[in-house]
Amino acid sequence: MKNLLLCVFIFTVATAFGESEDDIQIECKERSVHIKWKVNQSMSGNPARLLLGNCFPSSFTNMSNGDAWAEFIYQLSDCQFKRLATWKYLIYANTLTHRPLPKPYPPSFTYPVRCVYDRPKGWIPFLSPATGVIQGYGDLAFDMAILNYNLSGPAESNIFPLGSFVPIWAGVDQQSHQPLVLLLEECVAATTSEMYPDTLTYPIITNKGCLVDGKKSLSTFLPRYHSSSILLHLQAFRFAVGQEMYIHCKLIAWDPDDLSESKKACNYNKATEEWELLDDPTQNRLCQCCDSTCSGRAKRDEAAPQGLVLKSVLGPLTITEDSL
Template identity: 55%
Template sequence: MVSFLKQGVIIFAVIATFVNTDIDVDCGKDYVTVKWRVHPDLVSNAARLFLGNCLPSQFIVLPTGGEAIFIYSLNDCKFKRLLTGNRVIYTNQLTYRPYGKPEPAVFTYQIKCVYNGSEELDPRFLQSAYGSVKGNGELVFHMGLLNENLTAMARTNVILRGSFIPIWAAVEQGDHQPLLLLMDECVAALTAELQPETQVYPIITNHGCLVDGKAERSKFLSRYHSSAIVLYLNSFKFDMGQEVYIHCNLVAWDPEELNESRKACHYVEENEQWELLDDVLQSSLCNCCDSKCSSRLKRGVPSEPQGLVQNSVIGPLIIVEN
């Protein structure tokens, strides 16, 4: 156990009382209620109890100690969302921080809410064969341009300069286990076919690192389903009037076997760090994005490299002045 020195006194006895701490978690439809009964010694320090970055909604003093009550939306308190197949998983942590950051929390407790997805997670355009490429086995891949509302396939290939280009990709997986769709590599080019001499603009490199996000604010949008991904690409980089093609390698992968060579990472400017799209708690997998990520693969999908599609392409896209 880590000891903390404050005013010459080693404080650790209070921490030990958390081992049998009474915590109740009630996962509502779109919110969570957490009741955390704490030791009497902590009643005067209730402002150091957190759910994510949220303070208790209410604190009740009891004869036997105190009860911190957290009632928050799953969109608050920095809840992390993970999608696996049709399951939606929200995770967070209860923490006790007697000292301010950067000192670590002396107690943490994992909060987890699991929900079954619904058909509302699957927009109608998931069934579209637009830009489909048949992969190995029963996997069928789709890639296309969405409209600005992200509700259907775009009706035009004309993009206003300064707007974002929503590029959607998905995989129909048949009888396979639930798979996670990843963009392993994406580049922009002025031709529909890539040749060795073709000049390209790198968008995603290094096995899933959205390098364009550091300079141009491009990002991955939150997933509505593990079998689909949306790349939100800034159009500022492209010259007006040119025909632009987006080439991507798509990979269907076991969501439980993410590693440096199978991941989706984007740069979050406000945090000044790389984050893993599908589980922020595993963002250490993105640490290699500024250097070189390992190409060593774990065996995730049967008959590897099941699901790899080379040079999936959409275009031409035409950038025009607003």
């Protein structure tokens, strides 16, 4: 990763918080961050009250005048860094805080930390004519693709043995919109690229985001890297074996703070025999309707962007009898 875009940002934030540019020094490296934070006497008494995300200082050096240097050297995968992908950049965001009192008391000082990189080619899956689609809808651009086994690029073949996994990726380019969460409201398999009243289908996702195929297979939504994409690890099933097959999906880009029974992504946990919300386990109640009828209606801001829904077709792909 290279071409860091930090100089202007650091200067602007330092001015906004009344700090000099030398008080907080941030160096973003390829996979890590090195931060030196000069703290005054009021903050230097207890280093454990100084945090980068949930990480304590890697080292702490007192100065003769009572001030001190707190140093943080951590990987970008540590300290609860949040990763955001735009069409051009990868952004890792976190916050430096001073907490003189434990939670729920708020911190007395906060300072945003951002490392911005050019997004590496291939980090977001490429699309190929046989296995991917990309469509614009309003001001949004939706993508879908079938990936290879290690999720690093497009599938090299559209033939999958029975029982193997078909990684299906979908994403939305947020462009200038507010942050959006990408949901798969409905997905079915069919032997035709167009749906007709008599088309024979196999349900994969139904009931407004419930991965029903996961109740009888190992299919699951994988944890998200960022809200604007979703990855379905679909286990190849016994439907139209040996024939060309298409995956028909309804994609929705939605307000991530407005999840409901009608806007969600739910996995089935076989161990607990319960449904779980992909994005926030504390709201698993939104998935309780998956075994009945999910009809909740989400409130929608009148100023929300239009063009949030798209029907898409992925394929063709073929499942063979050669089971794993």
